[in-house]
Amino acid sequence: MSSFLYYLVAFAVALGILVVVHEFGHYLAARWTGVKVLRFSVGFGRPLWERRLGQDGTVWAIAAFPLGGYVKMLDEREGEVAPEELHRSFNRQPVQWRMLIVAAGPAANFVLAIVLYWGLFWYGSEEFKPVLGVPAIASPAAVAGLEDGDLVRQVGGEKVQTWQEMRWVLLQRGVDQDQIDLEVINLRNEISIRRLDVSAVRRSGWEGDALERLGFSMFRPRLPAVIGKVNPNSAADAAGLRPGDEILTIDDQEVSSWADVVSAVRQSPGKPLLLEVMRQGATTQIPVTPAVVDEEGRAIGRIGASVSNTGQARAQLMTTVSYGPLPALGKAVVETWDKSAFTLRMIGKMITGEVSWRNISGPVTIADYAGQSARLGVDYYLKFLALVSISLGVLNLLPIPILDGGHLLYYLVEIIKRGPVSERAMEIGQQIGLTLLLMLMAFAFYNDINRLFSG
CATH class of the missing domain: 2.30.42.10 (PDZ domain)
Known part of the structure; x- marks a missing residue:
């Protein structure tokens, strides 16, 4: 299979799973509250496949434009409803049920992330140790005194076991701090504290590969050429x-x-x-x-x-991380919460200009990450899927009209003013939300194209 086709399939599978899970959250909540579901569509536009199933005759469809999906429910605002089915109309439901139905989509994405992380932490995975290679000349890592073969044990006082954990904690700490203390043990078994200056990367808005800009690289064991x-x-x-x-x-x-x-x-x-x-x-x-x-x-x-003699190199570079079922579940919940909160923080810092908008990725970059993670193995692909599922959940909860978060905002206003938001206000909100969403998509596509040509 060619690289392009491989990456396309990896992206399509990831997108399909995320969309189905998100919309299925809406669907289950609607069914649970007694709302009739007319259509469940993966994708938009002309249907490529559809079938009517269930007691309510819900139409299940796969459409031509795959970037999203929707659940269409019985609603007087979208068509005539028979008198005997008015009680099953979405718009006739109490505001708390409508909020539950809308929030269930993003919630399903968070649940998917928790389940994926739980399985990965429980089953265990082989990952790279946080062992550093030769730091780039004059880089923050070199200035800090880090050496070839240093094993990072703590970042800002937090223990790390893997390269990805080190990267994640560095990013979390570096968003708010100019200097981060690393506890390392070198090849001579000497433990020391190295103070890493990340101010230059912070000033650049964390654009690009942060570890590379800090001068970090993975350790390469010097194996004999046999x-x-x-x-x-x-x-x-x-x-x-x-x-x-x-x-x-x-x-x-x-x-x-x-x-x-x-x-x-x-x-x-x-x-x-x-x-x-x-x-x-x-x-x-x-x-x-x-x-x-x-x-x-x-x-x-x-x-x-x-x-x-690859066994020697593997022992130096790799470690197996696994937990019992209950600790794995707890870690999965914490991991999902931390990444959700961090995503919100990054969005806030983009708005204030502290983080570059060039960090926003569009479908081309996401497809590239999907393909790369799939090539690395199932566990990497599932981690990618969990991370994107979290991002999708957070994005949909933003208070932007047209997104789930925008609808929740309408319902919150309805609770406060004890009456529904006017049709005119919702119409204006939808136009504003659509404009913002199109601008965000255009910016993401621009970043994708810029990465393709600039590398």
Whole structure:
């Protein structure tokens, strides 16, 4: 499957799940309160498939434009309602039931995130340890005195076990603080506190990859350049390379570790390379031409050989994180709450100008993340799905007319003034909400296009 098609499928599956869960929340709440549901649609526009099911004859449909969906309920404002069904009309329900139905969509997204995180924390997943590579020259990480091989144990006083946890806590702390203390243990087993200055990244509005701008990179163990496995019918196999061969030079350039081999091969797609190899105490020269492989639209070289002694590297780089069923559920709830609250904080800081609007992602970037996470494995894809589900839930609760949060705002006003909001006020609100939403979408698309061309 081509990269484009793979990413498109990963995005479509994620979007389909999120839309179905969100709308199913509305549907279940409507059924529970006795409201008749006329149509359940995944997508907008012309239906590609539809079927009438259930005692109420609800039409279930998949439509042509997939970015969203809706649940259409019996409502006097949208058509004539038979007298015997007036009690099942949405607009005839008490305001608290209408609020429940509207809030159930975003709530379903939060529940989905909790369930996904719960399963992941309970089942356990193998993740990268927060072990740092060589910091970029003159970067905040280098100025702080961080070194190659440092294992980060605490960020701002909070313990971290994985690279993603470190990234998340750094972002949380860095949004409000200029300096963050990191507790690290180096390769000599010495524990120290390093003060990281994140003020420059804060002033830039946290635009781009924050860890990269801070000078962070993952640790790369210096494994000997010894071949552990040769794939059948690969370039290495055709050249005569064997397990146990130690690569000494490539095109007369000395090789000090397996990372040098990977770098030279990746940079030489289709270009012949001359390897000097140590085999059973004797040296020999072996020419090999790396195969041309497409990676994210860029041609790289690959010979089909892997390094020996990967167990040592895995032990240095990876850790398995898992919890019991109850602790996993508690952590899932906390994770969902923290990410929801942080999303709201970031939106607030975008409005005040403290965080760049370039951080907003559109469908192209989300599709890219979907594909990347799917390639990394099921657990990464489920984490991506949980995060986007949280974002969708928070976005829909914003008090913007046309979104669920806008409808909840109308109902809150109705409770306060003890009467429904006028049709004229709702009409104006819908126009304002639609304008804001279109502006947000346009900005997200602009960011997507800008990332495509600028990288």
